[in-house]
Amino acid sequence: MQFLKIKRKCLIPVHVAIIMDGNGRWARQKSLPRIFGHEQGIRTVKKIVKAASCLGIKILTLYAFSTENWKRPINEVESLFSLFAFFVKKEFKELSDLSVCLRILGDLSKFPNDIKAEVDYICGITSKNLGLQLNIALNYGARQELIRAFVEMLRCGIKNPTEEIVSSFLYTAGQPEPDLLIRTSGEFRVSNFLLWQIAYSEIYITDKLWPDFTEQDLKNAVQEFQKRKRRFGGL
Ligand code: IPE
Ligand code: IPE
Ligand code: MG
Numbered sequence: 001m002q003f004l005k006i007k008r009k010c011l012i013p014v015h016v017a018i019i020m021d022g023n024g025r026w027a028r029q030k031s032l033p034r035i036f037g038h039e040q041g042i043r044t045v046k047k048i049v050k051a052a053s054c055l056g057i058k059i060l061t062l063y064a065f066s067t068e069n070w071k072r073p074i075n076e077v078e079s080l081f082s083l084f085a086f087f088v089k090k091e092f093k094e095l096s097d098l099s100v101c102l103r104i105l106g107d108l109s110k111f112p113n114d115i116k117a118e119v120d121y122i123c124g125i126t127s128k129n130l131g132l133q134l135n136i137a138l139n140y141g142a143r144q145e146l147i148r149a150f151v152e153m154l155r156c157g158i159k160n161p162t163e164e165i166v167s168s169f170l171y172t173a174g175q176p177e178p179d180l181l182i183r184t185s186g187e188f189r190v191s192n193f194l195l196w197q198i199a200y201s202e203i204y205i206t207d208k209l210w211p212d213f214t215e216q217d218l219k220n221a222v223q224e225f226q227k228r229k230r231r232f233g234g235l
Pocket of ligand 2: 019020021022063064065066069187189191
C-alpha cells in the first residue's frame with residue numbers, strides 16, 4: 001500500500017469516524033437483496049481498517065448499527081448481527097497482525113450471549129495492542145450515550161460536571177475527539193452519531209456507497225482534511 005503514504009505526516013487526522021452508509025442502495029443497484037450490500041460492506045471494513053492503519057491514523061470509529069436501525073425488518077437486523085458475529089469471530093483475527101485494539105461503542109445487552117462473550121474476549125485480548133484503535137459503534141445512539149453518561153454521573157454524585165467529566169463518561173472515554181467525520185452515500189446528516197464528540201470535527205461527505213469506498217477514497221478524505229483550516233472558534 002505504498003501509494004497510501006502521505007508526505008505531511010504531521011497533518012494526518014488522529015481520529016477518523018465513518019458513517020458507513022449505502023449498503024442497501026449498492027445492492028439495489030445490482031438487483032440484489034440488501035444483505036449482499038452488507039456482506040460487501042464488511043469487505044470494505046477490512047480494507048479500510050488496513051488502509052487507516054497504513055496511513056498512520058490512530059483511532060478509527062465505524063458506525064455499524066444505530067439504536068434506530070431496530071426499525072428495520074427483523075430479517076435484516078438478524079442478518080446484520082450474524083455478519084457482525086462472523087466479522088468478530090473470523091475476519092477480525094486477520095487484522096490481529098496489525099495489532100488492532102477493539103472497543104465497542106454501544107449497548108450490547110440485547111445481543112445474544114455467545115456474541116457478547118466473543119466480543120468481550122476479543123476486546124480483552126486486544127486491549128494492550130499498540131496498533132490502530134478500532135471503535136465499532138454497535139447498537140449505538142449518541143443521545144442514548146449522553147443519557148447513560150448523565151445517569152452514571154448522578155449515580156456517582158457528580159453535581160458540577162465539566163466537559164472533561166462528561167467526556168470521561170462516554171463510550172469514547174480517554175480518546176481524543178474525531179478530527180475527521182466521513183459519511184458515504186451522499187447524505188448530509190449525522191444520524192445520531194457521536195453528537196458530543198463531533199463538535200469540532202471536519203466533515204467530509206462522498207457520494208460513494210460504502211461497499212464501493214476504497215483506500216484511495218480514504219486517502220482523498222485525508223487530503224481534503226489537510227487543506228482545511230481549523231479555527232475552533234478562534235481566528
Ligand atoms: C448502512 O447501509 C449500514 C447500516 C445502516 C447497517 P444502509 O443499510 O443504511 O444502506 P442504505 O442507506 O439503505 O443504502
Ligand atoms: C446511519 O445510517 C447508521 C449507520 C451507518 C449504522 P442510516 O442509514 O441508519 O441513517 P439514515 O436513516 O439514513 O439517517
Ligand atoms: Mg442508510
